[in-house]
Amino acid sequence: xxxxxxxxxxxxxxxxxxxxxxxxxxxxxxxxxxxxxxxxxxxxxxxxxxxxxxxxxxxxxxxxxxxxxxxxxxxxxxxxxxxxxxxxxxxxxxxxxxxxxxxxxxxxxxxxxxxxxxxxxxxxxxxxxxxxxxxxxxxxxxxxxxxxxxxxxxxxxxxxxxxxxxxxxxxxxxxxxxxxxxxxxxxxxxxxxxxxxxxxxxxxxxxxxxxxxxxxxxxxxxxxxxxxxxxxxxxxxxxxxxxxxxxxxxxxxxxxxxxxxxxxxxxxxxxxxxxxxxxxxxxxxxxxxxxxxxxxxxxxxxxxxxxxxxxxxxxxxxxxxxxxxxxxxxxxxxxxxxxxxxxxxxxxxxxxxxxxxxxxxxxxxxxxxxxxxxxxxxxxxxxxxxxxxxxxxxxxxxxxxxxxxxxxxxxxxxxxxxxxxxxxxxxxxxxxxxxxxxxxxxxxxxxxxxxxxxxxxxxxxxxxxxxxxxxxxxxxxxxxxxxxxxxxxxxxxxxxxxxxxxxxxxxxxxxx
Numbered sequence: 001x002x003x004x005x006x007x008x009x010x011x012x013x014x015x016x017x018x019x020x021x022x023x024x025x026x027x028x029x030x031x032x033x034x035x036x037x038x039x040x041x042x043x044x045x046x047x048x049x050x051x052x053x054x055x056x057x058x059x060x061x062x063x064x065x066x067x068x069x070x071x072x073x074x075x076x077x078x079x080x081x082x083x084x085x086x087x088x089x090x091x092x093x094x095x096x097x098x099x100x101x102x103x104x105x106x107x108x109x110x111x112x113x114x115x116x117x118x119x120x121x122x123x124x125x126x127x128x129x130x131x132x133x134x135x136x137x138x139x140x141x142x143x144x145x146x147x148x149x150x151x152x153x154x155x156x157x158x159x160x161x162x163x164x165x166x167x168x169x170x171x172x173x174x175x176x177x178x179x180x181x182x183x184x185x186x187x188x189x190x191x192x193x194x195x196x197x198x199x200x201x202x203x204x205x206x207x208x209x210x211x212x213x214x215x216x217x218x219x220x221x222x223x224x225x226x227x228x229x230x231x232x233x234x235x236x237x238x239x240x241x242x243x244x245x246x247x248x249x250x251x252x253x254x255x256x257x258x259x260x261x262x263x264x265x266x267x268x269x270x271x272x273x274x275x276x277x278x279x280x281x282x283x284x285x286x287x288x289x290x291x292x293x294x295x296x297x298x299x300x301x302x303x304x305x306x307x308x309x310x311x312x313x314x315x316x317x318x319x320x321x322x323x324x325x326x327x328x329x330x331x332x333x334x335x336x337x338x339x340x341x342x343x344x345x346x347x348x349x350x351x352x353x354x355x356x357x358x359x360x361x362x363x364x365x366x367x368x369x370x371x372x373x374x375x376x377x378x379x380x381x382x383x384x385x386x387x388x389x390x391x392x393x394x395x396x397x398x399x400x401x402x403x404x405x406x407x408x409x410x411x412x413x414x415x416x417x418x419x420x421x422x423x424x425x426x427x428x429x430x431x432x433x434x435x436x437x438x439x440x441x442x443x444x445x446x447x448x449x450x451x452x453x454x455x456x457x458x459x460x461x462x463x464x465x466x467x468x469x470x471x472x473x474x475x476x477x478x479x480x481x482x483x484x485x486x487x488x489x490x491x492x493x494x495x496x497x498x499x500x501x502x503x504x505x506x507x508x509x510x511x512x
Contacts, residue, residue: 003066005030005193006051006082006162011060013046015396018388020046021057022217028162028193033184035196035204038214038237039428041386041398044197047214048164051195052084053077081161085168087197087426089147091139091154098122098135101154125153128186130179145172145289152180156187163187164195169203170426174288181207199428201230213237234429246461247433248440250480253464254279255314257448258300258331258417263309265295268472272309275467275474277417277448282439284463285452286488292472293452294336297419300450301333302326313417327356330416334406334423336452338399342406345395349387350376352394352405356413379408384434400431407438418442420451424458436462456485470494 004027013021021043028034038044049055051062053071062069064080071077074084091100098118099106107114107121122135129149139147148168155163169177184194184207198204204211211223213236221236257279262272273296277283285293299306302323311318319325335341343352354372376390383404387397394405403423410418420439424432439449439462453459459466460483467474468491475491 002030004028004063005065006195007063007066008047008051009061009063011047011050011057011062013043013050013055013058016388020217021050023060024214024217024219026212026219028195030161030191030193031188032209033188033194033196033207035198035208035211036214037198037201037204037211037233038220039400039430041216041401042214042237042428043217044214045166045398046217048084048166048195048197051077051162052082052164054084078158078160081159082164083155083158083160083162084164085151085155085166087167087170089144089151091147091151093140094138096136096138097126097133097142097150100139100150101125101135101157103154105158121157122153125157126150128156129153129183130176143290145176148172149176149180152183160192162193162195164197166197167199167426168196169198169200177203199426201233201429204233205229237429246458247437248282248443248462248464250464251280251444253281254446257314258450259312259315260300261310261312263296263299263311264307265292265299265472266304266307267295268292269307271471271473273474274309275450277450279416279446279448280443281464282443282449282451282462284459284466285450285469286454286456286459286466287469287492289454290471291469291492293469294421295472296469297333297421297450297452300326301331301419303333327413330414331419332356332410332413332415332417333419334403334410334421336421336425338402338406342409343394343402346393348391348393349380349385349397349405350390353379353409353412356409360413375412379412382411383408383438400427403427403431403435407435411442415447417448417450420449422452422454424453424455456488459483459488460485468492 007027009025011021011024024043024047036044046055050057053074053076056072062071069080092103101122102118107117119135126133126135129152131146131149131153139150152168169180172180187194196208205228208228209225211228211233213220213222213233215237223232255278256276258277260273260275262274264272287293295304298304299320300311302320305321311320313329313331318329339345350372353376357375358367373390380387380390385404385408386401394402423435443449463483464480466478466483466488468476468478468488470492475494478487
């Protein structure tokens with residue numbers, strides 16, 4: 001039996017008196033894919049940062065090849081063959097692809113950076129991740145999915161023997177995700193050990209040799225290859241069975257509350273899209289990456305004003321060139337990228353929750369602190385936000401709790417129409433179910449909900465109707481009884497809804 005490549009024994013870590021890890025242990029063998037799963041706040045990210053030298057443990061022991069190590073920096077971890085691929089991209093947008101791959105490790109010739117070698121070596125690593133682009137391409141010219149692949153190529157360039165992948169497919173299309181899994185198989189065949197973190201349990205089931213489950217900062221259990229299945233993983237993660245994951249019950253819709261007429265976005269100016277959302281109705285928008293779903297929501301909200309068409313709320317036209325006017329009319333948008341567009345990370349939970357109601361909650365021109373505190377308590381309770389205090393900076397909350405803060409901010413404004421762009425992206429199954437429950441509750445109060453999701457099961461489970469987009473336009477509409485992965489994917493790939501039953505299922509398997 002060979003020694004573990006990487007081993008952690010009884011790791012402890014606390015932040016401001018809150019224990020993030022409580023005696024956590026794990027080991028990784030050569031040529032093994034170890035999936036580490038758990039709800040947000042379970043301690044996964046803290047564990048990975050300790051393994052990769054980003055943070056130090058308060059106590060416990062790390063071993064590499066059986067020898068005790070204490071990584072005091074990322075550089076030390078890399079020198080021992082341990083590399084972390086972050087969920088949030090860790091790249092320099094102003095540099096080109098090749099420069100990003102070799103940033104800080106540039107090969108030199110006669111004292112100068114060897115640009116030719118960077119290009120040739122970068123192509124080799126880009127080929128390994130299935131990315132056929134010129135290494136001189138500016139990073140900021142690439143879509144986020146391709147930027148994620150550059151991040152993986154960068155990790156491969158250090159010849160790591162241990163790769164820690166934190167939600168590596170969260171920004172990838174189905175095709176890109178499949179390419180990544182093939183790459184992981186190749187790396188495993190070379191003896192590389194991979195620690196794989198993902199909320200997509202079907203993805204874990206497909207790729208993992210072993211599963212380690214964390215719950216509340218502790219080891220909750222492990223599953224061997226033959227034991228790995230959705231039900232067992234869920235049970236270990238949440239400590240209970242989730243008997244009904246999607247709670248939505250269709251209600252009789254009320255009057256039209258959102259009416260979009262021949263809207264043209266700046267990204268797809270040739271296509272005119274129309275849709276209606278009724279009070280108490282949940283309408284899903286499905287489609288492949290790049291279909292124009294986010295652009296449609298942003299045009300309705302006025303983030304990127306439309307180049308044509310009208311938007312009405314309760315029969316009154318909106319000024320879609322002013323997000324402030326849209327908000328005043330009762331429309332709220334929870335964006336896809338919560339960290340860049342939904343939150344001010346350095347500000348507290350209380351301050352973030354009050355952002356959308358600052359104009360309303362003033363007294364004599366000053367912020368009403370009592371009202372702000374009361375509102376924060378109300379939303380924290382209603383959203384079940386787990387935070388040590390209202391003054392906790394949002395950046396230190398788990399992804400699921402950050403998402404709840406974004407939604408709570410808008411619920412405080414009592415919207416008539418709620419636009420949700422990938423509302424459960426990158427959060428755990430427990431937090432997902434809480435958001436589904438909230439959507440259902442809001443619909444029962446008469447709020448109209450229009451939500452974008454790349455997870456077909458989510459569309460099927462929560463939508464009263466689904467609009468499917470293809471290349472910038474709404475290709476068709478499916479009633480709840482017509483919703484299936486086949487019918488959605490048929491429209492998403494440019495087909496006709498009436499032929500859905502004859503379409504081979506091509507949906508990404510990586511959805512919960």
